[in-house]
Amino acid sequence: MDAILAEKPDQARKLASPFAHKKEKTRITIAPCPEFPRGAIIVWAIGHLCELAEPEKYDPAWKKWRLETLPIIPDRFKHQVIKQKAGHFKLVKEVLNQADTIIIATDPAREGEYIARIIIQMAGASRKKIKRWWCSSLTEQAIKEAFGRLRSDRETKPYFEEALARSYSDWLVGINTSRVYTLLMQQKGIREVFSTGRVQTPLLCLIRRREEEIERFKQEPFWEIVAVFDADGEKYKGKLEERFFDKKQAERLLEQMRDKPGVVGKIETKLKKISPPLLHSLSTLQAKMNRMYKLAPSKVLQLVQSLYEKGYVSYPRTDSQHVTAAEAKAFPKILRLLTPHYNIADDLRDVSRNKRVVDPKKVSDHHAIIPTEQVPTLIKLTSDERKIYDELARSLIAVHYPDHEFLQTTVLTMIDKHAFKTVGNKVVKIGWKAVFQHEQEQGDEGNQPLPPLREGQVVKPEVALKEGMTQPPKPYTEGQLITLMKTAGKHIEDEELSSMKGLGLGTEATRSGIIQTLKDRKYIKVQKNVVSTTEKGKALVSAVADTILGKADLTAKWEQYLHAIGRGEKAAAPFIEKSKELAKHLVADAIKRADGWEVAAAIQEKTQTSGRKGSAQETVGSCPLCGQAVVDRKKFYGCQGYQTGCKFTLPKTLLGKKLSSAVVKKLLSGKESGLLKGFVSKKGKRFDARLRLENGSIAFTFPEGAAKREKA
Template sequence: MNLFIVESPTKAKSIAKYLGNGWVVRATLGHIKDLPERELGVDIKTLEPKYVWLKGKKKIVDGIKKAAKKAKKIYLGTDPDREGEAIAYFLKEELLKVNTSIYRATFYEITKKAITEAIGGASDINLNLVSAQFSRRVLDRLIGYKLSPFLWRDLKERGLSVGRVQSPTLRLIVERERQIQNFKRKKYYYIKAEFVVDGVEFSAVFKQRFEKPSNAEPFMKKLKDVMFVVKSVSKEMQKEPPPKPFNTVSLQAEASKILGISVDKVQKMAQKLYEEGLITYPRTDSYRMNKEKAQEFMKYIERTYGKDYVGRLRKYKEKALAWGAHECIRPTSLDKKPESVLELKLWSLISSRALASLSSDAIREKFFVVLLALSDHTLEFTAEGSKLVFDGWTRIYPKEVKDRALPHLEEGQVIKPKRIYIEEVEVPPPPRYTEGSLVRTLENLGIGRPSTYATIIKTLKDRGYVVLEKGYLKPTEMAFKVVDYLMEKFPNLMDYGFTKYMEDNLDAVEEGKKDWKEVVRESYRRVLNAKE
């Protein structure tokens, strides 16, 4: 008998179908050890963490150890990331007491082929990944445990918290709210002419911008009862390449917007789809797609939509640390679908995006017309139109772009405007963040990592720092106080550049380039130096 160990019962059930007789599949139900809840759990001098059993987990692991005693081989099949590697590490520590034939099996989708290959290529624990998890956990504990009491004392409210990623994220939301509060509404004015030619309505704009309506009046006088002549007509074909397949951030942002759910719910649903064997691992920075799977998908596109809709497997520039062998988020099969309505919507979104990324360009024809006022040829108006010539990938992954019709016009043609008027354009204030736009901003700034964004936003809501108002994140009064306090007392913690610097160093631990304790010690010292 061989033993295969994972975190989730759902994942265990999916894998058991592929392993068959001679195998026992067990689940830990998530992490088995963590830092203690009611004490720091880190030696300040040595930075040695004190990991303790989570409630009820020793009993579960003792049960797994009984099965391990009888196993020929033990495979640790926890998730292929820092958290999964740490679970595997603690499991191995315990299981070595009863059996030494322990292997780490890494896979990115739950299919028979992937599981078989993972077992065949099983090796040992990746200690760099374990160190990366330790470094993040210890640094986050030091910052949260040591700095939060300052908030309780000085702001006189318990339950407030400080976080390495959480606090700079809150700063983003508060700063955006202050931009909105301090925004001075600005209006601009343009002269616009409307026409109807051969039953087609269109408009042309005089490109000069005016600060006041009165500044446009002298030009309006010249345009009274004026006719226009077509100076030039031109057109060009524009190709619009397909979107990239999803990675963690783009899935969180897009699914949150389209399905109207939180990024936390998106991530939990995606994890469930993965554990059921329906999509690849949903925590990934990568846009890479397996060549064999891409070929399978492109054959489906040809059968379903026709040869003209088949594109190619594109190569995308990856980040320096794009989670190794991880792929994009894609379906494992186009035939296996979830039963739940909301999960089906998410699966369909992932599937259509993966297919669209392998489809052909959309082609749009753009038209440009220049019109001159006969009363004064310096008064030049422009009109633009567009028409979708070939829908390409947009047939698979729809994009809302309206055609702007222009009539057939020829150079030298004289046309009469339906009306000419001054159009007022008001510059809107910057919008509040949605959960989706916030995770994109965090990624662009290099703050945190995609696997943690959903948890960070949930924490900000749970702590009462932000509320969701009409789909937008609005900071509470306490959020302003917390951000102002931390900006004064711990400016390094709140500095976006320093936050990215810490994150880059933590990534260097994962790559084996830096010692995790040195990174934690230096980062923590610099956070505290801001207070001294």
């Protein structure tokens, strides 16, 4: 009997669909057939069933977060079954151990390889005969064909070794740096968990770097000289290319030009061609869907994964924008199936030899995301699923269309010796842009239809000043973070690394999750699709900005080595040992640098946020010791500076007498209270007194003639 291990229940049902089968609650049984002469049983994970063990599983002393126990470096790593999934794991284990052959049929990628092989290891079934199902599509035909050409487990094992090395190293860095930064921040008064990692932390630093560029930017006014030219009753606009930061200089030049004729100088017309966009990788799809519809990258991944599991599109977690010749053979049939839903031209190009589309050298584990031969009924998809599918369908259709062609005419119109530039475009062949006519392109105000003009023609100008302001860099949108992570090599300081292609932060499968982690950890916030860092995020950047943890170089070097492991070119063990050394260095470096961290704003934000939790906290005055707000904390009045060490408090009841907020406000304003009656001394005697503050403590003033003296 063969056991087939899928990643999710939906995927398991898809894998069974080409065969006669019986569905049960925890398994699907496939009847004997040519692919499975003895039949097969499909079981499934529910994502990860196993995880790396918690620190206390290695050493009980590692459970409590303490600086003296860092760094945490296990001799050997352990895995454990996720407690909530233990029952399901037991069922999977039973089937795997009964099988003669185990077929790994999790997602055909590194993570899928990792999920399956750890389950097999934990089930004690590693010595079984293992095969690998590998396919980029979940159509019935593709599934059946892939089961007919199973791969050897040795062929895909390097992917597992890469994923294992990645998980060990991420655990070492994440556990140690999260603990050391959290504990050191707590010493400074911020009682929050500071999650850190080799991918999320450099990304946070890049986001903050853009914000700092914006904050440092000083806007300046500038002036341009523009003209409207009248050519025999037809008008067109031109602009002097020089930009003036001295308005008087621009005005002087403008005056020199007034009432002078314009003369058409050089006219140059060129035929321009724009090729169709490449097919989509996951990153390019996420970036465009965010730009067009403001869909979060994590949402796009969820939607395209859903379409994949339904069999409508190919495997989504790919960094390729090309296909191999085998996929290209299916294009004509897919286009025919799409024709009822899209207005597709009859005279499409043959792209089978077009390297912008078909290039096996640019296909990594999986080809670009394309529609499959299983075309859905579009109205049955959700609104967001339709948006994703529509983009992928149009992307495939567009590569079969000719280039977009237009004539670009550049005219230089002279006033004296000053050249005013005008650019006009005229579409010659709409080409592939016909497929995307539903998209509204941002117009270029420098582009305009031009009247017939000839060199030497005299035209009448109307010149004017146009004021503008220099603009700072724009903050990132959530979709731009995906592109930023993919192109992080531009921000690498090591010249050798920055010249390497494909280096970035994270992988196609993990980037949207990393962005979500930054949001969940309250390091960034996204409002109207614009990303900004919180004070907590700024505090962490202050701590890590000049360290290796805060730079893209670390991840670039790791990705370079990890991919080599995945290709079978390098061993994982040396990489893991280097990661242990790095963890030790990062802990020591954080402790050494902690005194220079700038965290005051984060502390203030935290105390203000704390003050907003639950019922609103009334501010009753300023602290006489540190100047921060004193608020009503239900049982007492306390300074919001307590996290930075201020101990100032005032009781709500003093020697049996309740103190109203009005009395407390008067004391905090530096004044003495009115005469308060009904205090009870420690010896049980009643007395009256006025209150005042002396050096942050309550003192009594007694009515004249009273001999009693009490201290609060």
